[in-house]
Amino acid sequence: MPRPVNPVSAAPKGPVLGIETSCDETAAAVVGRTASGAPVILSSVVLSQTEEHAAFGGVVPEIAARAHVEAVDGIVKAALTEAGTGLEGLAGIAATVGPGLVGGLIVGAMTGKALAAARKLPFFAINHLEGHALTPRLTDAVAYPYLVLLVSGGHTQILLVRGLGRYERWGTTIDDALGEAFDKTAKMLGLGHPGGPLVERAAASGDAGRFHLPRPMRGEKRLDFSFSGLKTAVRQAANAAAPLSDQDVADLCAGFQAAAADSVRDRIGRALERYRAELSDLADPVLAVAGGVAANGAIRAALNAACQGHGVRLVAPPLSLCGDNGAMIAHAGLERLEAGLFDGFEAPVRPRWPLDEQAAPMIGFGKRGAKA
Numbered sequence: 001m002p003r004p005v006n007p008v009s010a011a012p013k014g015p016v017l018g019i020e021t022s023c024d025e026t027a028a029a030v031v032g033r034t035a036s037g038a039p040v041i042l043s044s045v046v047l048s049q050t051e052e053h054a055a056f057g058g059v060v061p062e063i064a065a066r067a068h069v070e071a072v073d074g075i076v077k078a079a080l081t082e083a084g085t086g087l088e089g090l091a092g093i094a095a096t097v098g099p100g101l102v103g104g105l106i107v108g109a110m111t112g113k114a115l116a117a118a119r120k121l122p123f124f125a126i127n128h129l130e131g132h133a134l135t136p137r138l139t140d141a142v143a144y145p146y147l148v149l150l151v152s153g154g155h156t157q158i159l160l161v162r163g164l165g166r167y168e169r170w171g172t173t174i175d176d177a178l179g180e181a182f183d184k185t186a187k188m189l190g191l192g193h194p195g196g197p198l199v200e201r202a203a204a205s206g207d208a209g210r211f212h213l214p215r216p217m218r219g220e221k222r223l224d225f226s227f228s229g230l231k232t233a234v235r236q237a238a239n240a241a242a243p244l245s246d247q248d249v250a251d252l253c254a255g256f257q258a259a260a261a262d263s264v265r266d267r268i269g270r271a272l273e274r275y276r277a278e279l280s281d282l283a284d285p286v287l288a289v290a291g292g293v294a295a296n297g298a299i300r301a302a303l304n305a306a307c308q309g310h311g312v313r314l315v316a317p318p319l320s321l322c323g324d325n326g327a328m329i330a331h332a333g334l335e336r337l338e339a340g341l342f343d344g345f346e347a348p349v350r351p352r353w354p355l356d357e358q359a360a361p362m363i364g365f366g367k368r369g370a371k372a
C-alpha cells in the first residue's frame with residue numbers, strides 16, 4: 001500500500017517534534033537546523049520501561065501500552081521545555097506509526113495527530129526503521145546514498161539508503177534478530193534481560209575458543225543472516241557442560257559473541273563487495289550502523305575490520321542515538337517536511353511495515369515483532 005502523501009512546494013523549515021512509542025521506550029525530541037543547515041537536536045527525552053518488564057523476561061505489550069499512556073504527555077512536555085519552545089514554535093509533528101506494538105503505536109500516533117490538529121501543524125507518520133536508517137544523516141551529515149546495518153532486538157537488516165523514502169533491503173535475518181539471539185542466550189544462561197550487555201560483560205572473562213560453535217551463513221552468496229542455529233548450538237553446549245560454573249557461562253558467552261561477530265563480518269564483507277561494485281563512483285562510501293547491538297564492542301570491531309578491507313568509512317552514532325529515541329523520528333519528520341511529504345490524519349498505525357515494500361517477506365521474519 002503506498003503511503004498517503006501530499007506534496008507541497010515551499011515547505012517551511014523545522015523544528016519538528018518527534019514522538020516514539022513503538023516498543024518499550026516513551027520518547028520525544030525536538031530537532032531543527034542550524035543557520036548553516038546542519039541538523040541539531042534541541043532536546044531528546046527517553047523514558048525506558050525496562051523495570052516494568054524485568055520480571056517477565058521480555059516486553060509485555062499490554063504493560064507497554066499502559067505505560068506509554070501514562071508517560072507520553074509528560075515526556076512531550078519535557079522535550080518542549082528542554083528545547084525552549086512551545087507548540088507554537090514548531091513547524092510540524094512526527095510520530096512513529098509502525099512497525100511495532102499496536103498499543104504503543106496508537107498512543108504515539110494519536111498524541112501526535114491531536115497536537116498537530118489542535119495547532120494546525122503538518123503531521124508526519126514515520127516508519128520507525130526510517131528513523132534508524134536516517135540517523136547517520138542526523139549525527140554525521142552523511143550524504144545519500146549509503147549502506148546501513150540495523151541490528152536491534154527485532155531487526156537485523158542491511159539497507160541501501162538511496163534517498164528519503166528510497167530504501168532497498170539487501171539482506172535480513174531468516175530467523176532470529178541479532179539482539180534477540182543475545183537476549184535468548186542470556187536467558188538460557190540465567191543472566192537476565194535485556195541480555196546483550198550482560199552477555200558482553202560475561203564474555204570479557206571468557207575463552208572464546210573453548211566451545212566450537214557454528215558461524216551461520218558464512219560464505220553464503222545471499223546477504224541474509226541466521227542466528228537460531230547458533231543459539232541452539234549454545235544450548236547444546238550448555239546442556240553438555242551442565243551444571244554450569246561462572247567460568248562455563250563466561251566461555252559460552254565469549255564463544256557465542258565471537259561466532260556472531262564472525263558471521264556479521266562475513267555477511268557485511270559480502271554486502272560491501274556488492275556496494276563497492278554497484279555504487280563504484282561514490283567519493284565517500286559509508287556503512288552506518290544503528291540499533292542497540294551497535295553498542296557491542298566485538299560487533300563494532302567486526303564491522304571496522306570489514307570496512308577497512310573494502311575502503312568504506314564506518315559511521316557509528318553515539319549509543320544514545322543507536323537505541324530507540326525521539327530524535328530520529330523528529331529528524332525523519334524534518335526531512336519529510338523539507339521534501340514536502342506530508343501525511344494526512346487518516347494515516348493508519350502499521351504494526352507490520354517493511355521499509356522496502358518490494359522485498360520479499362522472510363520466513364520467520366518479524367516473528368517477535370516488538371522491537372525494531
Ligand code: KG4
Pocket residue numbers: 023151152153154155178179180182183194195196197200291292293294295296297322323324371372
Ligand atoms: O535498538 P534497541 O535499543 O531496541 C530495539 O530493539 O529497537 O536494541 C535492543 C537490543 C536488545 O536485544 C539488547 O540485548 C541489544 O540491543 N543490546 C546489545 C548490547 N546492548 C544492547 N547486544 C549486544 N551487546 C550489547 N552491548
Ligand code: ZN
Pocket residue numbers: 128132152291323324371372
Ligand atoms: Zn528501534
